[in-house]
Amino acid sequence: MxxxxxxxxxxxxxxxxxxxxxxxxxxxxxxxxxxxxxxxxxxxxxxxxxxxxxxxxxxxxxxxxxxxxxxxxxxxxxxxxxxxxxxxxxxxxxxxxxxxxxxxxxxxxxxxxxxxxxxxxxxxxxxxxxxxxxxxxxPGVAWRARRAAGDAKREAKHLAKSARREAKLAKAKVT
Incomplete structure (x- = not known):
């Protein structure tokens, strides 16, 4: 303080x-x-x-x-x-x-x-x-909430990209 x-x-x-x-x-x-x-x-x-x-x-x-x-x-x-x-x-x-x-x-x-x-x-x-x-x-509550939302959005993008890549690999193995 x-x-x-x-x-x-x-x-x-x-x-x-x-x-x-x-x-x-x-x-x-x-x-x-x-x-x-x-x-x-x-x-x-x-x-x-x-x-x-x-x-x-x-x-x-x-x-x-x-x-x-x-x-x-x-x-x-x-x-x-x-x-x-x-x-x-x-x-x-x-x-x-x-x-x-x-x-x-x-x-x-x-x-x-x-x-x-x-x-x-x-x-x-x-x-x-x-x-x-x-x-x-x-940091205040509002800043922490915005930061958490940004982190969640970034993580969701990363997971979506990984899921698309995994799906493409799985499709390639099937065919």
């Missing part, structure tokens, strides 16, 4: 670990901010997935915080960094819309603060997407 990955992953994860601990401590207060989003998203998720997703915003805030805490710790320690970055990215989207809907505020100072935090989260989302795609210098 390069030094930049060794340093960058914990730095990126730090906000999620600290934020999730804060969210777990203050879940009821954050649930009030999350409720407009959860009221819209939960019925759609239930319909799409058929999973028994809780409706209580406080419970959902705690689930999201726990998810961010575990995925943040995994990213920071380098355990399944691509998967943990993807989980953090997915959990960051509703968190951002629930916590920093700057377009709903009239007070200029409050609106500016929420706008700043909204775009901070957007930039963190970009970093997480980069981390989710980072193969740590090793």
């Amino acid at each position: 390069t030094v930049s990955r060794l340093i960058a992953r914990p730095m990126l994860a730090s906000m999620f670990v600290v934020g999730s601990v804060n969210a777990l401590r203050n879940a009821p207060a954050l649930a009030a901010k999350a409720q407009p989003i959860t009221d819209k998203v939960v019925p759609q998720l239930r319909k799409a997935t058929g999973l028994p997703i809780p409706e209580d915003p406080t419970t959902l805030v705690r689930i999201n915080a726990g998810t961010q805490l575990v995925a943040g710790a995994a990213l920071a320690t380098g355990r399944a960094p691509r998967l943990s970055a993807l989980v953090l990215a997915a959990s960051l989207v509703p968190t951002t819309f629930a916590g920093h809907a700057f377009w709903e505020h009239d007070d200029a100072a409050v609106k500016k603060q929420h706008q700043l935090n909204f775009f901070k989260n957007v930039s963190m989302l970009g970093g997480l997407l980069i981390a989710a795609g980072d193969t740590d210098g090793k």
Whole structure:
């Protein structure tokens, strides 16, 4: 692992670990901010997935915080960094819309603060997407799949050529 990955992953994860601990401590207060989003998203998720997703915003805030805490710790320690970055990215989207809907505020100072935090989260989302795609210098799944397909195609050509040659030899022996 390069030094930049060794340093960058914990730095990126730090906000999620600290934020999730804060969210777990203050879940009821954050649930009030999350409720407009959860009221819209939960019925759609239930319909799409058929999973028994809780409706209580406080419970959902705690689930999201726990998810961010575990995925943040995994990213920071380098355990399944691509998967943990993807989980953090997915959990960051509703968190951002629930916590920093700057377009709903009239007070200029409050609106500016929420706008700043909204775009901070957007930039963190970009970093997480980069981390989710980072193969740590090793070939990714897509490259390995293309390579395997190319190898299989080359092998099939070789086998077909050998089979034609063997068939020609067998025909020559028969006649």
